[in-house]
Amino acid sequence: MVPDFLTIAEAGALIVKRELSPVEFVQSRLTRIERLDCQLHSFIRVLGDEALAAARSAEVESMAGRWRGPLHGIPIGLKDIYETEGIPTTGHSKVMIDHVPREDATSVRRLTEAGAIVVGKLATHEFAFGGPSFDLPWPPARNPWDTSRFTGGSSSGTGAAVAAGLILGGTGSDTGGSIRGPAAFCGLAGLKPSYGRISRAGILPLAFSLDHAGPMTWTAEDCAIMLQAMAGHDSGDPASADRPVPDYRASLSGEVKGLRIGLIRHFYETDNPANDATRQGIAAAVKVFEDLGCSVRELRLSPLADWAACGIMIMLAEGYAIHEATLRERFADYGEAFRDRMALAALITGADYVQALRLRRELIAKFAEAMSDLDLAITAAAVSEAPTFDAVGKFAIFERPSLTIPFNVTGSPAMSVCCGYTEAGLPLAFQLAGKPFDDATVLNAAHAYETATTWRSIRPRLS
């Protein structure tokens, strides 16, 4: 009997010891998807036959002693903006419903070469921007902790499917918080790596200079395993960084004594006030880090509204440029949330965009200076637990400044980490951010926190 919930690290260890068959494991996930996804809508397309064929190959290789690493035989899912050879990649949109790519995205190829088994394509906000929407070809994903609630977006299907144990890990993309938001609301570990760390080639873009690809899993250790496979230079992405890729899993010592952490309290106390449960969760997390030997002090950055104005104006301008021709020709084929939000970009001038880029340079310089004597920053990942669907308005992204977008503007690594549950059993989260290309320190701190607390042992109850 295959357990309902395993981490990638646990399943990988069982597979290598031949105590878990990749075929039985993948079959168990497909059965679970069949049983539960009618409530969750996390999958747009389940690739059962393809996944079982890949699992049989993994089993043969495993039995022959040809082990490719900790992802070999592990079922994962792909946000449906990651292109897949011969398999439709739609962006969850009518606009691209017939789009069948000729090749895999670079990161998809790297994951499958590492032995990961793709069991399906996952729901997303339309083109990673417009949602939650009920007027698209597929419904929005629902939160496994309470299906009347929002998963967060835009990597909504990945958040739901990993939390529900339908897959062990999945891919997300993050232009303003689209990995960290769903990770926070669904109780996952979600890493937005440094800009340039993972290739964007073959991923449908939202905003070139803010888009990050990254992993979403149950634990920080699993994020490290997926990042290891996905990271590395790619000449197909002009922003890909030609820098060595460290051994992220080996860097998970759990030793954080002496780390210097800046607490960005004003983000969630005054700039965009979080609820009491979230504040208490962050305060308790700070205490855990102090008990582990970290020093924590206040860190004051530019007001959150400055970061949000900079990031959103860049996002809208770049996104509009990508969709301009199709918006003119097929406005009504987009969902209402996408088209009406994106229509606002028609009001942005060229000067607005350049002013946003000038502000971006200033904000990055100030952040680098503020972090000069710190290793990490900690702040809220969301203002509350997951809201109900009816509480999320069409223009919600403009109403309150995003807590996650500052680290898209800087391009530095940032991660959502679960820090407990409300009385109703809904996940809460904080956010860790590091210096550019110091993803390893972020992962190690998250891993140390998860190891020191018991939150990772609690999973959603699904029937």
Added chain:
Amino acid sequence: MKTQGMTRAEVEAALARAGLEVPEREKPEIAAAAHFIEEMAARLRRKREMAAEPAHIFPPPREPLDAAIQADLRETTRRVLASLTARED
């Protein structure tokens, strides 16, 4: 933060100029949300030196020949450094 306050007619004119065929039902909602853009645009502007540069986050693309030369140079340097004895190092 003070903004100019676009009227509904001005927003609709901008949408029309952009060539977007917005359904009548959605026009008032978009017009009502236009203040978000104006507020953000105002927030971007501040006193700056004329030469204050925007962020350039993409490295200039390398010519294939330059890239090959640089890669070769890097590899040669690595090889030479790896071959040094402790004393030479």
